[in-house]
Amino acid sequence: xxxxxxxxxxxxxxxxxxxxxxxxxxxxxxxxxxxxxxxxxxxxxxxxxxxxxxxxxxxxxxxxxxxxxxxxxxxxxxxxxxxxxxxxxxxxxxxxxxxxxxxxxxxxxxxxxxxxxxxxxxxxxxxxxxxxxxxxxxxxxxxxxxxxxxxxxxxxxxxxxxxxxxxxxxxxxxxxxxxxxxxxxxxxxxxxxxxxxxxxxxxxxxxxxxxxxxxxxxxxxxxxxxxxxxxxxxxxxxxxxxxxxxxxxxxxxxxxxxxxxxxxxxxxxxxxxxxxxxxxxxxxxxxxxxxxxxxxxxxxxxxxxxxxxxxxxxxxxxxxx
Amino acid sequence: xxxxxxxxxxxxxxxxxxxxxxxxxxxxxxxxxxxxxxxxxxxxxxxxxxxxxxxxxxxxxxxxxxxxxxxxxxxxxxxxxxxxxxxxxxxxxxxxxxxxxxxxxxxxxxxxxxxxxxxxxxxxxxxxxxxxxxxxxxxxxxxxxxxxxxxxxxxxxxxxxxxxxxxxxxxxxxxxxxxxxxxxxxxxxxxxxxxxxxxxxxxxxxxxxxxxxxxxxxxxxxxxxxxxxxxxxxxxxxxxxxxxxxxxxxxxxxxxxxxxxxxxxxxxxxxxxxxxxxxxxxxxxxxxxxxxxxxxxxxxxxxxxxxxxxxxxxxxxxxxx
Numbered sequence: 001x002x003x004x005x006x007x008x009x010x011x012x013x014x015x016x017x018x019x020x021x022x023x024x025x026x027x028x029x030x031x032x033x034x035x036x037x038x039x040x041x042x043x044x045x046x047x048x049x050x051x052x053x054x055x056x057x058x059x060x061x062x063x064x065x066x067x068x069x070x071x072x073x074x075x076x077x078x079x080x081x082x083x084x085x086x087x088x089x090x091x092x093x094x095x096x097x098x099x100x101x102x103x104x105x106x107x108x109x110x111x112x113x114x115x116x117x118x119x120x121x122x123x124x125x126x127x128x129x130x131x132x133x134x135x136x137x138x139x140x141x142x143x144x145x146x147x148x149x150x151x152x153x154x155x156x157x158x159x160x161x162x163x164x165x166x167x168x169x170x171x172x173x174x175x176x177x178x179x180x181x182x183x184x185x186x187x188x189x190x191x192x193x194x195x196x197x198x199x200x201x202x203x204x205x206x207x208x209x210x211x212x213x214x215x216x217x218x219x220x221x222x223x224x225x226x227x228x229x230x231x232x233x234x235x236x237x238x239x240x241x242x243x244x245x246x247x248x249x250x251x252x253x254x255x256x257x258x259x260x261x262x263x264x265x266x267x268x269x270x271x272x273x274x275x276x277x278x279x280x281x282x283x284x285x286x287x288x289x290x291x292x293x294x295x296x297x298x299x300x301x302x303x304x305x306x307x308x309x310x311x312x313x314x315x316x317x318x319x320x321x
Numbered sequence: 322x323x324x325x326x327x328x329x330x331x332x333x334x335x336x337x338x339x340x341x342x343x344x345x346x347x348x349x350x351x352x353x354x355x356x357x358x359x360x361x362x363x364x365x366x367x368x369x370x371x372x373x374x375x376x377x378x379x380x381x382x383x384x385x386x387x388x389x390x391x392x393x394x395x396x397x398x399x400x401x402x403x404x405x406x407x408x409x410x411x412x413x414x415x416x417x418x419x420x421x422x423x424x425x426x427x428x429x430x431x432x433x434x435x436x437x438x439x440x441x442x443x444x445x446x447x448x449x450x451x452x453x454x455x456x457x458x459x460x461x462x463x464x465x466x467x468x469x470x471x472x473x474x475x476x477x478x479x480x481x482x483x484x485x486x487x488x489x490x491x492x493x494x495x496x497x498x499x500x501x502x503x504x505x506x507x508x509x510x511x512x513x514x515x516x517x518x519x520x521x522x523x524x525x526x527x528x529x530x531x532x533x534x535x536x537x538x539x540x541x542x543x544x545x546x547x548x549x550x551x552x553x554x555x556x557x558x559x560x561x562x563x564x565x566x567x568x569x570x571x572x573x574x575x576x577x578x579x580x581x582x583x584x585x586x587x588x589x590x591x592x593x594x595x596x597x598x599x600x601x602x603x604x605x606x607x608x609x610x611x612x613x614x615x616x617x618x619x620x621x622x623x624x625x626x627x628x629x630x631x632x633x634x635x636x637x638x639x640x641x642x
Contacts, residue, residue: 110625148621149624183581183618184540185581185582209533209611211577212571212578212611212612215533216540216578219541242616253534257534257537260506261504261506290530290566290567294560294563294566295563296532297467300469300471304431
């Protein structure tokens with residue numbers, strides 16, 4: 001009873017790795033992207049063409065982009081902060097560039113060291129350059145469901161930033177719950193409003209599980225017709241305002257839930273779990289993914305051994321509910 | 322815009338502590354229950370009157386029940402496996418007894434070392450004894466959304482067990498997702514069916530976050546009119562089939578989401594967070610609660626210090642979306 005196609009966009013090698021202290025070897029990055037390319041994603045955000053000084057974790061952006069084996073049907077996108085980044089990205093033949101700014105002034109100044117208008121002007125120039133090619137432009141709007149310094153961002157404010165980038169010709173906009181402040185009824189309302197006002201725009205939702213609500217928020221986004229979600233393998237990613245908290249919504253948990261609920265993600269869950277299992281060795285620590293620990297719901301267990309009377313020979317489990 | 326009352330039932334001192342290797346001192350248990358009693362819960366499952374040999378973590382059930390300071394308006398319930406347990410519980414003046422069996426034959430044999438019919442006969446006798454008093458009886462049906470050995474349990478099978486206990490005079494039934502196998506559309510359908518067939522029964526949903534879906538499942542249960550949820554402070558609890566995975570749905574995360582969505586839980590979230598912060602010391606390890614790490618969504622942060630030009634003096638955060 002697959003009733004609706006949902007598109008899954010992987011961000012672990014960009015949004016995940018950029019938060020890691022341990023540098024992931026270039027060969028390992030390439031091998032992971034190649035493995036993920038076989039899993040049925042709609043899009044993979046491979047890396048970021050930011051300054052190697054700002055984000056040393058991704059200083060090998062060119063090498064990675066040049067050497068991955070691209071799978072037909074998968075869109076390979078990269079984060080680009082400015083003209084220089086766009087030129088580097090275009091020279092690698094990316095399918096899409098992803099631009100980013102915050103809808104909150106405080107967060108934009110904190111994260112990008114400039115005002116929102118400065119960011120907008122810079123991104124407008126980038127779009128101008130990229131539009132000379134056939135490369136698609138997506139814009140990720142950070143703090144769309146709340147800013148850790150300012151609190152709520154008015155829905156109209158978010159919509160007006162979508163409008164400005166839509167007017168510049170962006171083919172897609174991602175609404176990012178950068179620090180995990182989104183909650184279901186807010187998500188439902190914002191998605192309804194955005195979907196209605198921008199019916200032709202490719203809209204993506206980008207949730208973080210910082211406060212445990214990422215899957216509930218996904219569920220709240222679906223009724224409006226939202227059909228694209230960013231997610232991060234293993235739940236990699238993070239938030240400087242919540243040390244130790246979980247990061248982006250975990251791809252394998254998102255796919256697991258959506259497929260059980262009858263959505264067709266196109267993604268091979270077994271393949272995801274195999275790939276996710278490799279992450280702890282790459283980054284040097286455990287990952288937030290619960291599904292990796294628990295297995296899929298129908299990965300069943302054998303009954304413990306019984307004695308002759310049909311009862312358990314061994315000590316019972318704690319008699320929990 | 323508080324639009325609906327939802328009742329929160331705490332299970333950490335029973336379902337949580339029984340899974341802990343480290344014995345929580347009796348005085349500390351009492352202090353925790355007393356602290357929770359001030360937080361606005363509808364019900365607190367204080368302890369379990371099982372054999373101290375089976376669950377040594379709760380061998381102090383009488384002492385705890387006798388010495389907590391009960392708050393008017395809070396129902397103090399306890400888990401009771403058999404007549405002996407019921408007698409012990411009644412001698413402590415509990416408000417309710419909570420009985421437990423699995424709707425899956427394999428899980429009942431594994432967890433309780435007897436067949437479902439043997440469990441039913443035993444619980445029928447317990448209900449007979451308790452019904453001679455004014456004490457209420459709730460029955461928790463384990464594996465109602467799936468059995469880790471058998472897989473799916475037919476909805477009709479679950480409903481038939483509710484029927485049998487309803488016929489015996491149980492005032493409430495809890496549908497337990499014992500090993501975190503529930504998914505949203507399944508939960509919605511089961512809740513609809515149960516709510517429709519048993520309109521007078523007090524129905525509770527008991528979710529585990531084993532595969533990350535506890536809050537999404539909560540969201541899926543609400544439209545049917547379900548208004549009672551078990552939850553565990555800090556997310557304590559566990560599942561022997563998923564070592565290292567998270568346990569019960571985390572009370573503070575559940576309350577945080579419901580209140581943001583406009584539900585009135587009656588629960589003091591700040592009080593919960595204070596109590597949850599004490600858990601790591603009591604049990605000797607970190608707890609799954611993400612909210613405890615991240616804080617509430619509107620616990621805002623100050624902007625980092627700026628230099629004279631209005632830009633950040635310090636190193637920027639990673640430019641993430």
